[in-house]
Amino acid sequence: MDWGSILSNTASWLISPETIAYALAALGLAVHFGYGGLLNFGMAAFMALGAYGYAISILTFGLPWWAGIIVGCLASVVFALILGIPTLRLRADYLAITTIAAAEIVRLLFTTQVFDSVTNSADGLGNYHAGFRAANPFPEGTYGFGPWTYNENGWWVRIFGICLLAVAALLVWLLMRSPWGRVLKGIREDEDAVRALGKNVFAYKMQALMVGGVFGALGGVVFALPSAVVPSVYVTSLTFFIWTILLLGGAATVFGPLLGAVIFWVIMGFLSNVLPALASSGFLPFMSTTQAATLRYILVGLALMLIVIFRPQGILGNKKELTFVK
Amino acid sequence: MSSSNAAPLKPVKSTGLHIGDAAPGVAKVDPIIIADNVTRQFGGLKAVDVEHLEIPRNAITALIGPNGAGKTTLFNLLTGFDKPDTGTWVFDGKQLNGVPAFKVARMGQVRTFQLTKALGLLTVLENMKLGSQKQKGEGIFASLIKPLWNKQEEEIEERALDILARFKLDTKKDDFAASLSGGQRKLLEMARALMSQPKLVMLDEPMAGVNPALTQSLLEHILDLKVQGMSVLFVEHDMQMVRHIADWVVVMAEGRVVAEGPPEDVMQNPAVIDAYLGSHQDVDLGVVTGRIAGEITSEVEDLLEEIDAETGVEHEIEQPPVVAPEKDEDSK
Numbered sequence: 001m002d003w004g005s006i007l008s009n010t011a012s013w014l015i016s017p018e019t020i021a022y023a024l025a026a027l028g029l030a031v032h033f034g035y036g037g038l039l040n041f042g043m044a045a046f047m048a049l050g051a052y053g054y055a056i057s058i059l060t061f062g063l064p065w066w067a068g069i070i071v072g073c074l075a076s077v078v079f080a081l082i083l084g085i086p087t088l089r090l091r092a093d094y095l096a097i098t099t100i101a102a103a104e105i106v107r108l109l110f111t112t113q114v115f116d117s118v119t120n121s122a123d124g125l126g127n128y129h130a131g132f133r134a135a136n137p138f139p140e141g142t143y144g145f146g147p148w149t150y151n152e153n154g155w156w157v158r159i160f161g162i163c164l165l166a167v168a169a170l171l172v173w174l175l176m177r178s179p180w181g182r183v184l185k186g187i188r189e190d191e192d193a194v195r196a197l198g199k200n201v202f203a204y205k206m207q208a209l210m211v212g213g214v215f216g217a218l219g220g221v222v223f224a225l226p227s228a229v230v231p232s233v234y235v236t237s238l239t240f241f242i243w244t245i246l247l248l249g250g251a252a253t254v255f256g257p258l259l260g261a262v263i264f265w266v267i268m269g270f271l272s273n274v275l276p277a278l279a280s281s282g283f284l285p286f287m288s289t290t291q292a293a294t295l296r297y298i299l300v301g302l303a304l305m306l307i308v309i310f311r312p313q314g315i316l317g318n319k320k321e322l323t324f325v326k
Numbered sequence: 327m328s329s330s331n332a333a334p335l336k337p338v339k340s341t342g343l344h345i346g347d348a349a350p351g352v353a354k355v356d357p358i359i360i361a362d363n364v365t366r367q368f369g370g371l372k373a374v375d376v377e378h379l380e381i382p383r384n385a386i387t388a389l390i391g392p393n394g395a396g397k398t399t400l401f402n403l404l405t406g407f408d409k410p411d412t413g414t415w416v417f418d419g420k421q422l423n424g425v426p427a428f429k430v431a432r433m434g435q436v437r438t439f440q441l442t443k444a445l446g447l448l449t450v451l452e453n454m455k456l457g458s459q460k461q462k463g464e465g466i467f468a469s470l471i472k473p474l475w476n477k478q479e480e481e482i483e484e485r486a487l488d489i490l491a492r493f494k495l496d497t498k499k500d501d502f503a504a505s506l507s508g509g510q511r512k513l514l515e516m517a518r519a520l521m522s523q524p525k526l527v528m529l530d531e532p533m534a535g536v537n538p539a540l541t542q543s544l545l546e547h548i549l550d551l552k553v554q555g556m557s558v559l560f561v562e563h564d565m566q567m568v569r570h571i572a573d574w575v576v577v578m579a580e581g582r583v584v585a586e587g588p589p590e591d592v593m594q595n596p597a598v599i600d601a602y603l604g605s606h607q608d609v610d611l612g613v614v615t616g617r618i619a620g621e622i623t624s625e626v627e628d629l630l631e632e633i634d635a636e637t638g639v640e641h642e643i644e645q646p647p648v649v650a651p652e653k654d655e656d657s658k
Binding site for chain 2: 199
């Protein structure tokens with residue numbers, strides 16, 4: 001077994017675009033669930049709307065890359081409105097059921113042949129990078145050290161993503177220390193009590209759904225920036241990876257989603273390297289290398305269960321302030 | 327809780343609230359709520375069917391009645407938490423039917439809940455601050471810029487601490503509300519309602535599950551609301567308390583208002599005694615069933631005769647039936 005390459009591959013996940021994208025989406029989910037108590041099981045759809053909004057704006061409408069990002073965010077705001085108007089007046093469970101179904105609808109709309117000319121159906125979209133790369137301030141070349149050696153485009157995506165993440169985290173922190181955040185946390189606890197105090201609960205929940213949705217869309221954009229937009233990425237399991245990250249880090253925290261995303265991807269990266277290596281060296285009998293690589297998803301499921309049972313507040317959370325099961 | 331040495335407030339009863347005879351639906355001199363034809367049906371059950379009801383201003387009104395009389399449902403309707411099938415009502419000169427609950431609260435009519443709704447994972451102080459109205463920092467964009475709401479926040483905090491001190495919760499201000507006892511949560515809920523500077527405070531069973539020592543301080547707080555110029559409407563089962571602090575009593579049974587009047591008069595009203603207290607409220611049922619040794623008064627004999635007449639079973643007072651306890655054990 002080549003431990004050097006395993007560890008190097010693992011370390012590169014620390015600042016991969018995937019990690020940043022998942023952290024952004026998990027931050028959005030923290031606004032939804034951790035602070036607002038909204039059970040959103042459709043984060044994949046918000047991410048898909050961000051990614052497709054970005055790609056389609058550039059490829060079909062010829063917009064500049066930054067306008068593509070704005071379009072992606074607007075699409076997620078509209079989606080939040082469509083989801084929220086019928087469901088936010090109802091109990092939290094209804095939102096959960098609706099979002100999980102709506103996310104599948106969105107994915108299937110992007111997959112279907114009907115809009116092939118725009119979405120390229122199941123094959124997805126690519127080759128929209130010119131504008132973003134033209135805006136790259138880094139001169140051509142290879143930078144970095146050890147496992148973190150990338151070319152100018154690799155760095156541009158990562159640094160842009162980290163900046164977005166920093167702004168998003170700052171926004172969440174500012175919102176949650178304010179009276180607005182106080183109302184939102186009150187709604188998480190008991191919306192009838194907050195209603196009885198003269199707050200427009202519906203409007204607050206809608207705003208929270210939109211803010212979190214925009215972070216999800218930005219996550220989708222960062223996910224799409226270095227590579228391509230493929231509909232099969234935005235499946236329900238993506239949503240549950242985001243949930244795992246959120247609960248791992250701590251649902252009602254600003255830095256929990258960031259820490260959760262890093263830990264999640266580093267462990268996933270480690271397992272995806274080490275498990276096939278173990279299988280090929282015969283440490284995992286009855287298993288081919290491909291099967292061993294899939295084993296990590298089983299371990300993620302197991303980890304999610306263990307977190308919810310033994311540390312419901314996550315790594316950074318305050319046990320008194322938020323537990324997963326009330 | 328009991329650190330107050332002040333003598334209990336002597337309740338000053340407001341009188342002369344009504345015009346004409348104290349009958350169900352009587353007009354008030356200065357009503358704060360006027361409700362007409364309010365009905366709410368749950369399936370085949372008419373939970374609330376109030377033809378006309380006026381709640382007097384700057385007075386403490388008790389809403390009493392047996393379980394299932396529709397008191398809480400009426401509360402929910404008046405505060406916009408439930409929608410009536412028919413009916414209109416006016417609060418402080420403003421039409422209120424069809425107005426959503428949060429707007430009702432903004433107009434100055436706040437309520438508490440029968441099952442206390444303290445926001446458990448917010449601190450006591452945060453709970454209080456949430457009650458304040460018209461906060462600039464509650465707008466999503468303004469909330470991002472602290473200088474816009476910082477000053478108001480400080481004022482709110484000052485007011486919250488002031489009210490908390492009155493309710494003797496100031497030492498708990500940084501604790502999560504979930505860590506308070508049941509009675510303290512009731513106090514917190516009432517204190518939080520006061521943060522909105524209401525005109526009418528509606529308390530749904532403020533005394534339920536509160537220990538006697540705390541009851542006294544709760545009573546004083548309710549009386550204090552009137553002193554401060556607020557009107558109070560409360561649902562309560564404790565007759566002693568109703569007698570003690572209410573200026574006006576409205577009795578509901580099976581969704582209707584069956585009697586109204588000052589507490590002393592209402593308690594004498596046969597319709598009320600029948601509907602609410604039962605017709606033998608002075609009789610110790612333990613004596614009747616024979617589980618407790620006691621004087622067999624003429625009332626007990628009357629009741630036994632009545633029971634015998636209804637069930638057709640002969641009872642010997644000296645040898646009470648012992649069926650009930652045995653049955654109890656069987657069922658376990």
